[in-house]
Amino acid sequence: MVKSDVQLDAKGLACPMPIVKTKKAMNEVAEGQVLEIQATDKGSVADLAAWSKTVGHQYIGSHEENGVFYHYIRKCNPEVSEAVEKTFEHTISNEEALNGKGLILDVREAAEYTFGHIPGAKSIPMGELAERLTELNKDETIYVICRTGTRSDLAAKQLAEEGFNDIYNVLPGMTGYEGELQKEVE
Numbered sequence: 001m002v003k004s005d006v007q008l009d010a011k012g013l014a015c016p017m018p019i020v021k022t023k024k025a026m027n028e029v030a031e032g033q034v035l036e037i038q039a040t041d042k043g044s045v046a047d048l049a050a051w052s053k054t055v056g057h058q059y060i061g062s063h064e065e066n067g068v069f070y071h072y073i074r075k076c077n078p079e080v081s082e083a084v085e086k087t088f089e090h091t092i093s094n095e096e097a098l099n100g101k102g103l104i105l106d107v108r109e110a111a112e113y114t115f116g117h118i119p120g121a122k123s124i125p126m127g128e129l130a131e132r133l134t135e136l137n138k139d140e141t142i143y144v145i146c147r148t149g150t151r152s153d154l155a156a157k158q159l160a161e162e163g164f165n166d167i168y169n170v171l172p173g174m175t176g177y178e179g180e181l182q183k184e185v186e
Contacts, residue, residue: 002034002036002063002070002110002111002114002115003034003109003110003111004034004035004036004072004111005029005030005033005034005035006025006028006034006035006036007035007036007037008021008022008025008036008038010022010037010038010039010041010044011038011040011068012040013040013041014043015043015044016047017041018037018039018041018047018048019044019047019051021037022035022037022048022051022073023051023055025037026057026075030075031077032074032075032076033075034060034072034074034109034112035072035073035074035075036070036071036072037071037072037073038069039068039069040067040068040069041069042069044069045062045071048062048071048073049062056076056077057073057074057075057076058073058074058076058112058147059071059072059073060072060074060109060111060112060115061111061114061115061116072111072115087153087157088153088156088157088160088167088169090156090167090168090169091149091168091170091171092168092169092171093170094145094173094177097145097168097170098118098179100143102141102142102143102166103137103140103141103142103143104118104120104121104122104143104145104170105122105136105142105143105144105155106122106124106146107124107125107126107129107144107145107146107151107152108123108125108126108146108147108151108174109125109127110125112147112174113125113185114183114185115183116174116181116182116183117174117181117182118145118174118177118179118181119180119181119182120182121182122135123185124136126146126151126154126155129158129159130158133159136159138163138164139166140166141166141168142159142164142166142167142168143168143170144156144159144168144169144170145170145173145174146173146174147173147174147175148172148173148174148175149169149170149172152169152170152173153169156168156169
C-alpha cells in the first residue's frame with residue numbers, strides 16, 4: 001500500500017472529470033504532499049501523467065487493482081523547488097555515490113520509493129528521519145538522495161547535526177539517475 005497524504009475519489013467519472021477534480025483537489029494539497037486519485041477511466045493513466053507534467057507536479061506512478069486505477073501525484077512548485085538554495089557543503093554526483101562504499105539513503109516519500117529506487121537503497125522518508133536515526137550507523141558513509149537534491153540537502157544537514165560525520169548530498173538526485181530501478185520493497 002502506497003502512503004498518500006490526501007485521497008480523491010474520481011471513480012465512475014469520464015474524461016475530463018478526473019483531471020478537473022484533481023486540479024481542484026491540488027489547490028487544497030500542501031507543497032510536497034502526495035495526492036492519491038482513484039479513477040475507473042482507463043484514459044486517466046495517460047491524462048493524469050500528462051497533466052502533472054504540464055503544470056509542474058511530480059507524477060509518481062499508478063497501479064490498477066480490480067478495475068480501479070490508483071494514481072499518485074506529489075504537489076510541486078518547480079520555481080520554488082529549483083530556487084531553494086542547496087547549502088550542505090559535502091556533495092557528490094550520482095555516479096560517485098553509486099561507485100562509493102557506503103549506504104544510499106533515499107529520503108523521498110514512500111510512494112516515490114515504491115515506484116522506483118536505486119537497488120539496495122534504504123528508504124527513510126524525510127518526515128520520519130528524526131525518529132529513525134537509530135537505524136543508521138554514525139560511522140558509515142551515507143549518501144543521501146531524493147528527487148532533486150533539496151530534501152536530501154536538508155536531511156544531510158540534519159544527520160550532520162546529529163553527529164553523523166561522513167555524509168554526502170547526492171546531486172542531481174533521482175532526476176539524474178539513469179540506472180536500473182528496483183520497484184520491489186523489502
